[in-house]
Amino acid sequence: MNVSHEIIQVLKDSGYKLTRQRRVIIDTLAKNSKPVTAQEIFLQVRKDLPSISQDTLYRNLEVLAFIRVANRIRVRGGDRFELAEHHHHHFVCLKCGDVKCLKGCPIGPQQLSEANKNNLEVLYHNLELSGYCEKCRHRREG
Numbered sequence: 286m287n288v289s290h291e292i293i294q295v296l297k298d299s300g301y302k303l304t305r306q307r308r309v310i311i312d313t314l315a316k317n318s319k320p321v322t323a324q325e326i327f328l329q330v331r332k333d334l335p336s337i338s339q340d341t342l343y344r345n346l347e348v349l350a351f352i353r354v355a356n357r358i359r360v361r362g363g364d365r366f367e368l369a370e371h372h373h374h375h376f377v378c379l380k381c382g383d384v385k386c387l388k389g390c391p392i393g394p395q396q397l398s399e400a401n402k403n404n405l406e407v408l409y410h411n412l413e414l415s416g417y418c419e420k421c422r423h424r425r426e427g
């Protein structure tokens with residue numbers, strides 16, 4: 286289990302300890318190649334932490350999302366979580382709730398000029414694309 290120094294530092298800076306529970310949760314998030322629901326994480330985490338409750342897992346996920354160690358993608362029927370390693374954005378299907386990670390980021394100095402004009406220091410931003418995934422699109426047209 287390897288939790289990166291960056292993550293440990295973010296936890297420390299935010300006043301949180303790297304508990305065994307958090308270590309397992311972070312490690313589980315890292316093992317998934319796409320955003321997963323809290324329920325899916327629960328089933329995976331339970332292999333290492335048989336006594337963890339859904340409540341405890343959920344509280345920890347909220348902490349990790351709050352300090353931006355994890356991304357929380359709000360989806361009807363079950364938010365998805367992933368490790369926030371490389372900055373990127375998401376596409377969410379309005380019909381089936383499927384989430385796709387999109388490479389890259391279109392936000393540059395031009396989009397931030399209004400914030401700069403107002404003397405704001407921007408640290409984060411959210412951008413979400415939504416519509417219909419390939420499957421739902423075909424179903425709609427067919």
Ligand SMILES: [Zn+2]
Nearest residue numbers: 378381418421
């Ligand atoms: Zn879909």
Ligand SMILES: [Zn+2]
Nearest residue numbers: 320367375386
């Ligand atoms: Zn993603």
Ligand SMILES: [Zn+2]
Nearest residue numbers: 373390391392
């Ligand atoms: Zn971005």
